[in-house]
Amino acid sequence: MARRPAGQSQPTLDPKGGLFVFHGKDAFLRADYTHQLRAKLEETQGEIETIHFxxxxxxxxxxLDECRSFGLxxxxxxxxxxxxxxLVKDTGRPLLERYAQAPVEAATLVLRCDIWYKGNGNIDKLIIASGGEVHKCEGLAPNEAAAWAIKRAKEHHDVAIKRDAAMLLVERVGQLGRIDSELGKLAVDAKGGITREMVAEAVGMTREEEVWSIQSLILSAGPEELLTQLRTILVNSKQDQSVVTLWACMDLCRKLHSASQALHQGQNPASVAGTLKLWGQSKDAIMHAAKRIHPVQAGRLLSLAVEADRKNKSGLGRADRLLERLTLQIAGGTR
Structure with missing residues (x-):
């Protein structure tokens, strides 16, 4: 989810404004701002007529003709x-600039789009000067998204959600539209409110989270714990996790091999991490392991992962046994 900086205030959406621009990739947020504006207009204007272009x-x-004409x-x-x-191109730009200086009182114009070009800066100033608003809809920072989820759960789903549960939901899902959808599902069985445990059980991890949880286990756990946790992953999941687990091993070996080679050649660690698209906890753990392992050893581990993948796809051996052996080999090779 693309996120705007934390601390940026929520939109005022003053119904007295005659012109609003909601732009950005988050279509749900654009629609939500429009819904909030409509609700405020209904409070001040009563029933309103909605026209789409x-x-x-x-x-x-x-x-503009529709804005200026009177309804029946x-x-x-x-x-x-x-x-x-x-619309804000060629002949449309001067039309909007003139209208932005004096919007009609009988209509509220909302412009929605994915992209609002920087060249529209003068239009933005005119809109704001006349009481309107321009808002970028690129999602919310995690803490703001959690606050949004808490408010959304109460107002739209008639259920309370604890803040730690909301934070986990944001971490698992990300986009506001999906958060709202998951809230609706969770609200059905949430008699006493939505808890973190409910979110953890009902809302699955993303593919990236699943992969990193496996890789983190390989890099940090001892042999006994590694095998115990691996068996739990493979046996207790509702879906076959062998493919995801094997892919996580392949991905880890590939990154270790590339990183160890680059570091051995004297390349900048930050640049290497950026090239491999490593960030957060995974960046620190994988780069630390890559510093410890020689490129030749990393290459051997990658070959072992490729061979395990070949055997699994060819039906040569049980997937759980292949993965037990491979994860222990990777763990031992990176210590």
Whole structure:
């Protein structure tokens, strides 16, 4: 999930503003801001009329004509334009600049799009000067997303969720749309509120989290603990984990081999980690192991992983036995 910096304030969404721009890759957040704005308009204007336009096919002049015309029931209008960036081109730009200086009071215009170009800076200033707002919808920082989940659970799903549970949900899922979907599922059985245990059990780890949990185990656990945990992963999971586990071993050996070679050649550790796309805990653990292992030994481990993968795909041996042997070989080779 793309995240905006922590500490950035939530949008005011003042219904007195006549023009709003919600731009960014998070379509759910764009829709959520629009929903919040609509609710505030209904509080101040009563029932409102909603009209939708598509920036890829509708003319901006038609959009503005709709804003300026009166509806049959004299209701306040909420005019929403998707792919609005397509309208702010050529002849559309001066039209928007003029409208932004004096939006009509009988309508609220919302422009939504994935991309809002930096060249629109003058338009942004005009929108803000007239009481409107421009918001980038690129997701929330983890702590803000957790706060959003707590509020969303209470207001939309009629259930409470503890903060540690909300933080785990954000970590597991990420995108607000998926968080909302998981909240709906969890709310069904959450009689006393959603706990961290419920999230851990009901919301699966991402593929990246699964892979790193296996790699971390190989790099840190002793032989007995490693085999015990490996058997737990392979036996207790609802799905066959042998493929994921074998892939995690292959990926770990590949990264160790590449990192050990680069470090042996005197390359900058930070640059090596960046090239291999390592970050967080995985970066520290894998780079530390790569410093300890010689490139030749790392190459042998990679060959062992490739051979184990070949045998597994050819049906030569039991997957659990192949993985037990391979994980012990990798663990022993990186100590």
């Amino acid at each position: 598509d920036g890829t096919r509708d003319a901006f002049a038609d959009v 029931m004299q209701q306040h209008k909420l005019v929403i334009v998707e792919a609005a960036d397509q």
